[in-house]
Amino acid sequence: MMEKTLVILKPCTLQRGLVGEITNRFERKGLRLAGMKMVQLTDEILNEHYAHLSAKPFFQRVKDSMMACPVIVCCFEGVDAIEAVRTLTGLTNGRKAAPGTIRGDYSMSFQENIVHASDSLEAAEVELKRFFKPEEIFEYNQATFDFLYANDEY
């Protein structure tokens, strides 16, 4: 199924000058970039976004880390994009993430793990609405589309 998913390039990625390299990982996979912008996250939006972590001892620390500087929020689209992007992203703990994954290749940390990626269809829908206005998500033809998929794959 054709899906859209949210990716956030975290402050550590901006600070380490990895925005281009990480964006390239998703582009070369064949995902279509449907939206992209720089935003400064706030405590309010992070309370929503990381609500599932609110009881954890590291909740405030994770929020502070996400507010350390602006982030880049991205919407990528592709067939089964949510799972494909999570696979590309790797395990949460960068030290345990497999080599070849983004976190496996760029992170030594549980917290400073380069990207956020939506983990389910429901989450992707809610998260994209949280970070993008409808007019900030663009529908356009990907010139390479016919060479990325067989015609029974979408």
Ligand code: ADP
């Ligand atoms: P993921 O980002 O892989 O979906 P979670 O939703 O469980 O993982 O956690 C959100 C973010 O909170 C992680 O990406 C990471 O930055 C941070 N985090 C999660 N668990 C820990 C932990 N045990 N120690 C430090 N930071 C953590």
